[in-house]
Amino acid sequence: MSAPLKLSARAEGLQPSLTLAIAAQAKQLRQAGRDICSLSAGEPDFDTPAFIRQAAAAALEAGHTRYGPVAGEPALREAIAAKLTLENGVPTTTDQVLVTNGGKQALYNLFQVLLGPGDEVLLPSPFWLSYPEMVRLAGAEPRLLVTEAARGFRFTPDELEAQIRPSTRLLVLNSPSNPTGMVLDRQDLEAIAAVLRRHPQVAVVCDEIYEFLLAPGHCHHSLAAVAPDLAERLFIVNGFAKGWAMTGWRVGWLAGPRPVIAAAAALQSQSTSNVCSFAQMGALAAITANRDCVHAMADRFSARRQHLSEGLGRIPGVVLIPPEGAFYAFPDVSAWGLDSMTLCRRLLEEVGLAVVPGLAFGDDRCIRLSCAAAEATLDDGLDRLARFQDRL
Numbered sequence: 192m193s194a195p196l197k198l199s200a201r202a203e204g205l206q207p208s209l210t211l212a213i214a215a216q217a218k219q220l221r222q223a224g225r226d227i228c229s230l231s232a233g234e235p236d237f238d239t240p241a242f243i244r245q246a247a248a249a250a251l252e253a254g255h256t257r258y259g260p261v262a263g264e265p266a267l268r269e270a271i272a273a274k275l276t277l278e279n280g281v282p283t284t285t286d287q288v289l290v291t292n293g294g295k296q297a298l299y300n301l302f303q304v305l306l307g308p309g310d311e312v313l314l315p316s317p318f319w320l321s322y323p324e325m326v327r328l329a330g331a332e333p334r335l336l337v338t339e340a341a342r343g344f345r346f347t348p349d350e351l352e353a354q355i356r357p358s359t360r361l362l363v364l365n366s367p368s369n370p371t372g373m374v375l376d377r378q379d380l381e382a383i384a385a386v387l388r389r390h391p392q393v394a395v396v397c398d399e400i401y402e403f404l405l406a407p408g409h410c411h412h413s414l415a416a417v418a419p420d421l422a423e424r425l426f427i428v429n430g431f432a433k434g435w436a437m438t439g440w441r442v443g444w445l446a447g448p449r450p451v452i453a454a455a456a457a458l459q460s461q462s463t464s465n466v467c468s469f470a471q472m473g474a475l476a477a478i479t480a481n482r483d484c485v486h487a488m489a490d491r492f493s494a495r496r497q498h499l500s501e502g503l504g505r506i507p508g509v510v511l512i513p514p515e516g517a518f519y520a521f522p523d524v525s526a527w528g529l530d531s532m533t534l535c536r537r538l539l540e541e542v543g544l545a546v547v548p549g550l551a552f553g554d555d556r557c558i559r560l561s562c563a564a565a566e567a568t569l570d571d572g573l574d575r576l577a578r579f580q581d582r583l
């Protein structure tokens with residue numbers, strides 16, 4: 192008899208993604224015949240626009256099927272550099288861009304090449320749930336910069352400064368934010384830059400994956416455009432998943448200082464190699480086209496965000512800071528007297544509603560609902576939530 196296989200310490204400590212697990216559980220229950228309404232998804236419910244699909248299909252047919260350059264198709268890297276330069280005001284050259292398997296791999300690679308034991312990473316909380324796990328996978332430790340709903344989930348410059356220590360290597364900024372929908376405005380970014388100038392050991396990664404998904408009246412700004420003097424320690428993560436409805440394609444990018452991009456490319460060369468060759472050709476068609484399809488989808492999300500926010504506002508005990516971007520609402524439902532895991536389990540069991548517990552994002556008072564669903568589905572979800580509240 193052989194001894195049971197022992198997992199590495201790295202694997203033993205790892206939490207699988209709760210959002211993916213809940214979405215999968217909801218799907219499974221539905222397949223088993225249960226009447227389930229899922230507002231747990233973190234992906235657009237729209238199809239990828241036809242011209243993008245056609246470009247990928249044409250590339251596939253044309254035999255674009257072999258290994259490609261590890262760091263990405265040169266034309267795509269160039270187009271991403273041009274986008275950053277012209278659309279975001281961040282002067283970028285092709286060799287400062289790495290094409291990755293979604294925004295996730297961009298973050299993973301960056302953390303792997305920048306961080307190690309003894310390093311700390313500042314995470315504004317609530318946070319996207321993969322950040323802490325990826326930080327730990329790199330041997331570093333997350334340090335939370337706790338923000339409150341009552342202050343729009345913003346931190347002050349003093350609060351940021353108070354958390355910076357000699358071991359702080361990286362600050363993660365996610366705007367528009369998953370899960371809170373908070374959007375950092377120019378003033379917020381200027382204040383953050385002023386603090387960073389006093390702490391040269393701290394690099395910053397801006398996760399801009401929800402760049403295009405903004406409520407009316409809000410604008411996306413890149414820290415790298417607001418504080419170009421910090422360019423030597425600023426990184427941008429972005430991708431095609433949310434803005435172009437291309438979650439399954441797995442194309443994203445990391446942009447930043449050349450030596451780090453080269454190190455991340457070397458890591459990629461020894462792990463996953465190039466991103467799917469023909470998917471990159473679809474992404475090239477997407478990024479070089481005008482943004483009509485992106486804005487059309489963003490408008491639909493804005494209408495739904497509003498619809499969901501208004502509906503939540505009518506349910507007793509729900510306190511919502513209206514989201515300024517992305518496609519989530521993150522209300523505080525602590526008045527109902529249940530922790531978020533219990534609440535979400537009961538919502539699924541008792542009224543067939545799948546939403547994500549706030550605990551996964553660092554705030555046990557809240558739940559995350561996605562508005563990446565048709566209006567009728569949002570109404571159904573709101574009805575179920577109201578019914579549950581009624582019974583409490």
Ligand SMILES: Cc1ncc(COP(=O)(O)O)c(C=O)c1O
Nearest residue numbers: 233293294295319369430432443
């Ligand atoms: C804040 C944030 N960053 C990054 C990602 C990763 O996106 P991708 O699908 O491009 O890996 C997500 C996906 O949910 C996200 O919410």
